[in-house]
Amino acid sequence: MEAGDEETEIHGATGDDIDIGPLGQEIGYVLRRAQLMIFRRFFADFAAEDIKPAQYSTLMIVSRNPGVAQGRVAAALDIKKTNFVAMVSELERRGLMLRRPSATDRRSQCLHLTDTGVALVERLRSIAARNEDRIAAALGDGVYDGLFAPLRRIARGEF
Amino acid sequence: MEAGDEETEIHGATGDDIDIGPLGQEIGYVLRRAQLMIFRRFFADFAAEDIKPAQYSTLMIVSRNPGVAQGRVAAALDIKKTNFVAMVSELERRGLMLRRPSATDRRSQCLHLTDTGVALVERLRSIAARNEDRIAAALGDGVYDGLFAPLRRIARGEF
DNA sequence: TATTGTTATACTCTATAACTATA
């Protein structure tokens, strides 16, 4: 039984489809695969605007919280402040956002959208809304709506 | 209106919590945050065995498909074959898995678990099962079960 | 002393091109 030359025993599993076994019943695996697909679509949908998911989230948050401190946005998105610096600088370089020193705490940088940034956010929001509608239609409204509560609980670590 | 010295207009959004706006209603954002939290827990739970998610998935698939070709596992996990080489080599170096040239196609490397690998997979499976039970209990069985079908559809890009 | 933003740096993950040995 040591090694043997029996081909059938040696290579096995030659079918076209692989059995992923218990993986398919594990929420982590399924969640990961779903998230990768969503991101893949995201890149395609936002390619025309040259915007990546993290940039999109940043723009959205600054849009809803004009003048918010840089570090608070980073914290809300769970991005390390040290990694967030380059991303704000890039958005600033592209003329979408700008830093302004806080009047009350001169260590803080307050973030604001430029007019160009505001216009871009409008376009992004409309693309995103169309995507949500498409997904909701594909899954059925009830199923789609039902995903949010459990996913938020998981995101909060309530398990 | 150019710049202005009005503090209230300049810094804005000073509350403790940030308004993430429509982001919280977007499946991509919520899915991403949930997936990050699951991975965070995964690292903690599997730290004792020094196993990362991709390694876990690889071991599980080889466990269920002994002798499967290396490239087919990479494809099943959506990992580029070029990046998969190092990960198989590492598992082989750790004595968990081994490559054997296929008897029918000498280009192919067939993957097998070692006895150590089989024993590890047993321990990992038991940890994973406990995690699933914990999440199911936290969300409620009905809610937990209901997540899989829509997430699989999203993962397949059916939207 | 502690905090905000910053730089420098390293490590992982992911992506592309080019090679080899087989088929």
Added chain:
DNA sequence: TATAGTTATAGAGTATAACAATA
């Protein structure tokens, strides 16, 4: 000519340490 595995390499994403200015 195409495929399986490999190497080398470059680019993102993410992590820590240390610093300046300010609180």
